[in-house]
Amino acid sequence: MLSCPTHGRRLETEQAFWLAEALGEPALDRAAPEHILVMDRLTFQGLTSGTVSLPRRSVHVGVWLRLLRTLLDEVSLSTSQVRRHSAAALDQIWVTAGWPPRAGITVWRPYEKFDTVRQEALLEAAATALDLIRTGKIAARGSLGPLLTVQPYQPVYEGDRPGAVERARTAERQAMHQSWAEAQQEVEKWFDAARIDDAIARQIFGILTCFSRTREAYDRERDFMIGQGIPASFLPDPEPGRFASSGGVR
Structure with missing residues (x-):
């Protein structure tokens, strides 16, 4: 040197x-x-x-x-x-x-x-x-x-320009993404209301548990709601005898 x-x-x-x-x-x-x-x-x-x-x-x-x-x-x-x-x-x-x-x-x-x-x-x-x-x-x-020596420039084919079909598919995907984002916002607003309104909380809970076949599945949905900040007192226990055949006890 x-x-x-x-x-x-x-x-x-x-x-x-x-x-x-x-x-x-x-x-x-x-x-x-x-x-x-x-x-x-x-x-x-x-x-x-x-x-x-x-x-x-x-x-x-x-x-x-x-x-x-x-x-x-x-x-x-x-x-x-x-x-x-x-x-x-x-x-x-x-x-x-x-x-x-x-x-x-x-x-x-x-x-x-x-x-x-x-x-x-x-x-x-x-x-x-x-x-x-x-x-x-x-x-x-x-x-x-x-x-x-520096690697010489090597042009890369930029691909075909998107045609009408591709533009339509792109617009459809963008619309789906927008709809999904709006749906997420609506669900979040619904849960915000359920945190202070027991009637709305029971409504959501009823939808989530309507297909629950066991007490364990029912309780999982209940725990999920509580995890979202909804008071446990807003969430009712299952009707008597609903899960009697499964023998599940919380």
Whole structure:
């Protein structure tokens, strides 16, 4: 990483810090360019959460580090070793990054073998490449390349316009929903009146219990009414002998 994604500043070497202190000068404090911050935010996200949110999908941090490590190797390649399109992309990356081609490397070596200055140059070139890929100025190839590009827009068929039959069915459903809502309101008003009027309470109770064949069923309806806030004194006991055959006793 070249920067602190949290503060947006370039990371400096320990040697530069101690040198500035020895000379009595303020330590370097440089703002990091946005394309470097974008790359380092991805690495930081992977190190702290285990996953990295790439444009197309989230990947395991190991996939991201493998992709980044591959990119560092590729930007250090000589244009004489790649095809024409790749050579043009490499030239564009280094020109945009503001460094000499391959950061002045004459003989290819693994990234870890370079000094700090060239490692920083390669990381800047990688960040520049990611930005050029994101903006569509160069193409990302390879099995992992598509992960770095935004998924192109894919239109979805919006479906058939509703015809006369469907409009009629929709209107019927809406009317049924409206009627049901109005019926619920009427029932609630009826129960509100039953909470203070014993005659209305008995009327409702009679409707609810008219098909009760056992004392248990009768009592369930009674408990339901009481649960709705209707006084128990408003609800009569069953007529004598109504449930004599069932033997149910409350």
